[in-house]
Amino acid sequence: MMTIEELHTNPAYQDALVDLLYQLADDDFIVAYRGSEWLGLAPHIEEDVAFSSISQDTMGHATMLYELLESIGEGDANALAHARKADERKNAILLEMVNGSGTYLQEPKYDWAFAVVRHYCYTLAKTIKMKSLQQSSFEPLAQLAVKINMELHYHLLHWKTWFTQLMKIPGESQERMVAAWDRVMKDMKGVLALGSYEEDLVKYNVMTNETQLMHSWMQEMQSLISNYHLPIEVRLKMNSGNGRLGEHSKDLEDALNTLSSVYRIDPTAAW
Amino acid sequence: MIHAKQVEEALHQVKDPEIDTVSIVDLGMVENVTVDHAHIIVKLLPTFMGCPALEIIKNNVEATLTQSIKGIEKISVQFLYSPPWTSSRITERGMKQLKAFGIAPPPKQMDATGEWHVDCPYCQSTYTTMDNLFGPTACRSILYCHTCKNPFEAMKPVSTI
16 A cells, blocks of 8 residues: 555556546536536426535545646645646546537526536446556555545446436427437547656556446446446547647636636635 | 543534534544644545535634634644545444434445445434435435425435445
């Protein structure tokens, strides 16, 4: 087992670990932000309560991961969340994409089908990663993964219900869900990608490899598709670029400008 | 000389900010209390990590201890995620107090599919259905009782299994 205190003895281990922690933290951070933009706009009030609660919990996970980075010496957790530029971020591109046309304040024409498919696919991927990370050689991360996984059970249950029900209803519901599914598939591979340090992550037993992650994800999804007779196929692609390498869209820049506007007024303020 | 026991006693006064009948001790959130001369260290386990009440609980712990124990020089409140909080940490008394507040305590068992059932905290009817897995906070769900026609909340069961 590796601890924070011993990390300096193995710089290659530390580099790979830090890269992975940024991926996990940035994924949760931006997907929670996109979720929070739905507040007040979800299909009904019960969903508003549930979705905001899930987004808040996901932001809580991002906070723990940024704090873990802080304890490794990467700098202040708040600054890591708010002050890093788009090209320094490691989140998958799929998670930064806007919810739809318009903005939160002006004519938000958000796509609920896209929200359901993206959040379900992401939550399943995160669950699979957390299961692997429970065996991680980096002790604090293994412990954190146990805690996150317990909470994630409920997130997954929630999104699975929406996903299977909307996929089954013929007509507009199914058509829009299938269209959203096709869109998500185009970049879902980027969520399961592990970036340039994959080899070291596996070598030092920080986590399992990308191929295994994709295999587990496809297997889980495939069994859901056959159990519920869903009219979709799994085809993982990464068309918009690899966020793990710092490649991002304008959507991320716009999101960062909005979400960090209060932070930038006074970065030293205590909230 | 401050004793850890004194501190634990005082912590019974710190209630959940939203459920003022139950203390953080009975909710099973207090993992450890240590006293190093006049420095008190309280280690707490959050129920859910995205819980917005954590900062309030932390402030309440500091305020309560400062008021009830003399001679404190420093109080450190830390939140740990290991061991993880589970709903089995809630005491018997905590279970009763939750129910008195109108919140069904978490069921002790979940079946293999992760599904669970609780009775109505008002009329004890077993004829209840889940309305919303996610209630006003991440740790609670909203249910409906078809016998007394009341909506009610339940604390989610959380376990490592």
